[in-house]
Amino acid sequence: MKAEILTIGDEILIGQITNTNSVWIAQQLNLCGIRVVHMASVADEESAILESLNAASKRADVVFITGGLGPTKDDITKKTFAEFFDAELEMNTEVLEHVTSFFIKRNREINDVNRQQALVPKGCTVIRNANGTAPGMWMKKNNTVFISMPGVPYEMKAMMTDLVLPKLRTENDLPNIYHKTVLTQGVGESVIAEIIEKWEDDLAVKKIKLAYLPQPGIVRLRLSAEGKDLTELKSRVDTEVKTLVPLIENYIYGFENYGEEMPTLEKIVSELLRERKQTLSLAESCTGGYISSLITSLSGASEIFKGGIVPYTNTAKHELLQVDEKTFETAGAVSKECVEQLAANVLKKFDSDFSIAVSGIAGPSGGTPDKPVGLVWIAVASRKKVLAMKFQFGDHRQRNIVMTANTALNLLRKFILR
């Protein structure tokens, strides 16, 4: 099955926003064994949209369209969509009810512009938008299915996952692509490549593809195979994973299984704590609350997270977390001594089972010859023990923050499991 992704919106064409919707849709389709053959972005202009819909109908069996469904005048996707199918717009009572209840729930008044969201082309299958007012639309022309969805990422994603992909799977006999991804932390691509070179050379014969997918502080290794029989694919890939694991065991923090979302380090750590009914607290200097925001981005965080302190000044480190003032003179705020005190004291303060403390020079300024930009100390603590480690990351502030967070979470994961 061949697919095309079409993004509609002036803001894409002037480079005002990055087209992350296409990336996400492509990933999802790839996981289902649907091959994306073309991606395009066009402006909110009737002729450009019509031309792209026509071109797509010649290339693809299914076309995913996002954007241009807002209630305002610059959004013309729905009108153009109706024109492409030569169908009139008609009021859909179910959508109208949904839109109305959406506004009532939020204590907001509904106006005519909002009511027009419930107009859909005659003959279209409505895809319910659980998170917004613009309905998705599923229509067929000749042998191609066209699916129009809102450009708001979380509205589109929920629609795809809950309704569009299941419908596609049910209606089509899709070939399978099976993947398994090995998640590693604390080691670079080229080092892994050297370690696993022999193993990697043998993959071609086994018709398994390997991809290195780097992120700050993390390298994911994705093994994939394509074919008819999912059980056979699964056994072929899983066998190779089993051979790979012992080669890089120390770096592996998890696996991304077929059809499941990639488990993040914050999720893995949170699950570990939840299983053990244990809790966490954080003292974050150079990450400035980023680790805390990762942990609390997960639903149910309050079961395992007691809280955190961002002591961004030495005074705060001393007054709120009782770091000995002498430490700043002798070792400095970015030191083993400082993070050990931070970790031990934040744990006591929140009465948690574990804690993380970080202190470093995120940059781009603030570095010295002794303590250059990218130097980070991380400590993890339990009620019995504190462990501190030193790291040297790079020059880029945001990247240093993310690398510190991933490194700290993996350090805690190993510390809990020890």
Add this chain to the structure above:
Amino acid sequence: MKAEILTIGDEILIGQITNTNSVWIAQQLNLCGIRVVHMASVADEESAILESLNAASKRADVVFITGGLGPTKDDITKKTFAEFFDAELEMNTEVLEHVTSFFIKRNREINDVNRQQALVPKGCTVIRNANGTAPGMWMKKNNTVFISMPGVPYEMKAMMTDLVLPKLRTENDLPNIYHKTVLTQGVGESVIAEIIEKWEDDLAVKKIKLAYLPQPGIVRLRLSAEGKDLTELKSRVDTEVKTLVPLIENYIYGFENYGEEMPTLEKIVSELLRERKQTLSLAESCTGGYISSLITSLSGASEIFKGGIVPYTNTAKHELLQVDEKTFETAGAVSKECVEQLAANVLKKFDSDFSIAVSGIAGPSGGTPDKPVGLVWIAVASRKKVLAMKFQFGDHRQRNIVMTANTALNLLRKFILR
């Protein structure tokens, strides 16, 4: 002048990498007054590339192509490019010298595969690649210019800035596109659309385009005009902005000026504090450190940010920030009383000039009929005054967190300016 951007590479179509090259090129072209009418991504496949080149030649005066120029077998852009122009590949001695010196400089041995990088289609103008071995290629067919560049971002960017754009400017008499974006917070698209309806209806006559660009809690309104005379365009757009501002003044938090980056709320607030030499502290319950991570993502944050506390439990709210225990029984943790105490006490604790406190039900669970998911109380405080407000956001956890952060930062901005 109309442009098209074509990205070639399997890794884009399976969602392995985000197409940031297109975004960057679009931004650069927009700044030069070149209008991007189409963006496409195709696989490393001859027929797909040829089809896209043909389609582009009908739509655009200039086509920017990136990717597929590597020395390995999966990269076929150059071969296909030559075929499209019906031109043979020939060795370019200048490029060969460049490639050779590139390898000598790096103490690496040059092989036949590397030497083939110096092959270019007969009749093409070579664009020197200062940072790599794959040359750029500039060719014309009928009335369309095709420019092929490597997909490695820093190689492509240097080529564009130093050679391609200057050549385009010299050879063409380019029109300008001017825009200005009005940034609003705390109001939905449809409400703005109603308020400014009359003003918006008049824009067409003035040949100004308006786009609504929503983000969680934020709506950006972009006005743009195209023409010859930049001064005239600027005055035309700026005049309309002046008419628009009084209609929605209360919601505007800033402007995105032509050729400048969009100022975020955390940046605007940080600058305000820096100008006044004042400081901030934070008590974040439902945002769990997210506001803190926004503020500290900016370089130089330590000048204005003293720190924050994430009191994720009632015990932490009481012990670390002295919220009266009776408050939890009478009003609850998500209440005016609670956030007022949090804001006042975190300010004292960090001895800062201003503070923000938030407490709410981020969801998806934890809601009650009285206090549904999405209910958030926000307080801002100075040394003299505390102001609390109640908000009802939606069902989506991450979105509620972002909306709370943007709302809180804008509330503080207004509070500082008052």
